[in-house]
Amino acid sequence: xxxxxxxxxxxxxxxxxxxxxxxxxxxxxxxxxxxxxxxxxxxxxxxxxxxxxxxxxxxxxxxxxxxxxxxxxxxxxxxxxxxxxxxxxxxxxxxxxxxxxxxxxxxxxxxxxxxxxxxxxxxxxxxxxxxxxxxxxxxxxxxxxxxxxx
Ligand code: IDP
Ligand code: MG
Numbered sequence: 001x002x003x004x005x006x007x008x009x010x011x012x013x014x015x016x017x018x019x020x021x022x023x024x025x026x027x028x029x030x031x032x033x034x035x036x037x038x039x040x041x042x043x044x045x046x047x048x049x050x051x052x053x054x055x056x057x058x059x060x061x062x063x064x065x066x067x068x069x070x071x072x073x074x075x076x077x078x079x080x081x082x083x084x085x086x087x088x089x090x091x092x093x094x095x096x097x098x099x100x101x102x103x104x105x106x107x108x109x110x111x112x113x114x115x116x117x118x119x120x121x122x123x124x125x126x127x128x129x130x131x132x133x134x135x136x137x138x139x140x141x142x143x144x145x146x147x148x149x150x
Contacts, residue, residue: 001138003033003074004081004117006088006124010068013037017105021102021114024101025075028087029147034136039124040065047129048115060110062148072130074086076138078148084116 006025009017026032040048045062052058075084089100093112096103106112117123127136141147 001031001076002076002120003076003081003127004084004123005115005130006073006084007115007130008071008073008115009065009113009115010070011064011109011111012105013069015072015105015113017113020103020105022073023089025084028077028083029070029143030075030077031139031141032071032073032084033076033138034131036072036131036135037069038072038130039069039099042066044129048126052070057110062092064110070117074127074131081120082116085118088114088116102124 008021011020012021022032022035042062045065046053049058049061052061055061077083087101089096089102089106091102091112092109093102093106094109096106098104101114103114117126
């Protein structure tokens, strides 16, 4: 089983999309093993978005993410990193396909509702930034034997 970090951004929380988003990922067959509300500190935002520190949009991205509580999660499943990236859709909601979270709920690249790790390396890094090992709760889904062929 692989793991990925997923975060509903403040616009998603304020628009009441937490339940819908968790439901879509659960229905896909993925397993939620950690979740917490939090207003992220500047330090943790800098760590999570370290590849964007020098980008022109970074100051407004930081203000957006610090603007309210985020809903932080860890999800588990086979190939969960690439599966969740497909479920959330393209970074710019105007280019995200209908049926994806950003395609269905987003309009503006600066208010795109959700974050998810883009590789195994970034997933490991981002989970470690936001969660202690003791805050992760792996378990067996009762429907695992019908979700996966092997
Ligand atoms: P991702 O969230 O799909 O991985 P990244 O390119 O890693 O996309 O960008 C991180 C976040 O920075 C985006 O989700 C979005 O909130 C914000 N962002 C990226 N590019 C722009 C931009 O051109 N203008 C404003 N915000 C942007
Ligand atoms: Mg990214």
